[in-house]
Amino acid sequence: DAGVTQSPTHLIKTRGQQVTLRCSPKSGHDTVSWYQQALGQGPQFIFQYYEEEERQRGNFPDRFSGHQFPNYSSELNVNALLLGDSALYLCASSQGRVSPLHFGNGTRLTVT
Amino acid sequence: GESVGLHLPTxxxxxxxxxxxNCAYSNSASDYFIWYKQESGKGPQFIIDIRSNMDKRQGQRVTVLLNKTVKHLSLQIAATQPGDSAVYFCAEKALQGSSNTGKLIFGQGTTLQVKP
Structure with missing residues (x-):
């Protein structure tokens, strides 16, 4: 039974560029959440998708957007990248919106 | 403001x-707490959770204690092994009004080092 899978594992982008990160939830899960984890910090909530709609959002600018597909997989898009966007981006899935989250191993984004 | 913090970095x-x-939380109305373990290069791994109607919950070699009076949470690991070396995070389910949301608020983490 595959857990949460994320791609790519590592990515290097230049300031001003755009990036798309992908996530497949754990089998049986229908809700996907995205978190940003800066080095040495705890994860920070970006947003949550359920039934293909953004249901809740953290304190992140509109440059951060997402999508959920009918098969429950999800994408995180970041436009106009800043150096400060360099972080580990974690996807987590759950069955419903409030059950325990299961995390993937993340995508390490470096912005130069 | 939102804050879940740990007492010791290492x-x-x-x-x-x-x-x-140990972990301190700020929102006395929060009713669900989780401990995660994060090994180097990996995502957080669920360890154990507890609801506010309990003050203790046990798993395999782990126990979580919740003291709502002082807003304190602790994770006890019995017979610590080298494989337990990792960063440990407590997390709190954010409330919106009186309802639980899907948002977790994480602390900054405690690094556990196990000496052989």
Whole structure:
């Protein structure tokens, strides 16, 4: 039974560029959440998708957007990248919106 | 504001000893708490959770204690092993009004180092 899978594992982008990160939830899960984890910090909530709609959002600018597909997989898009966007981006899935989250191993984004 | 914090950034223990990792939270109305373990290069791994109607919950080699009076949470690991070395995070389910949301608020983490 595959857990949460994320791609790519590592990515290097230049300031001003755009990036798309992908996530497949754990089998049986229908809700996907995205978190940003800066080095040495705890994860920070970006947003949550359920039934293909953004249901809740953290304190992140509109440059951060997402999508959920009918098969429950999800994408995180970041436009106009800043150096400060360099972080580990974690996807987590759950069955419903409030059950325990299961995390993937993340995508390490470096912005130069 | 939103805040879940841990008391110590690094905890060093001898293999076989018991470990206690502490966490303070700020929202007295929160009713669901989770401990995660994060190894280097991996995502957070669920360890154990507890609801506010309990003050103790046990898993395999782990126990979580909740003291709502002082808004304190702790994770106890029995007979600590080298494989327990990782960063441990407590997390709190954010409330919106009186309802639980899907948002977790994480602390900054405690690094557990196990000496052989």
């Amino acid at each position: 905890l060093s223990v001898q293999e076989g000893d018991n470990s206690i990792i």
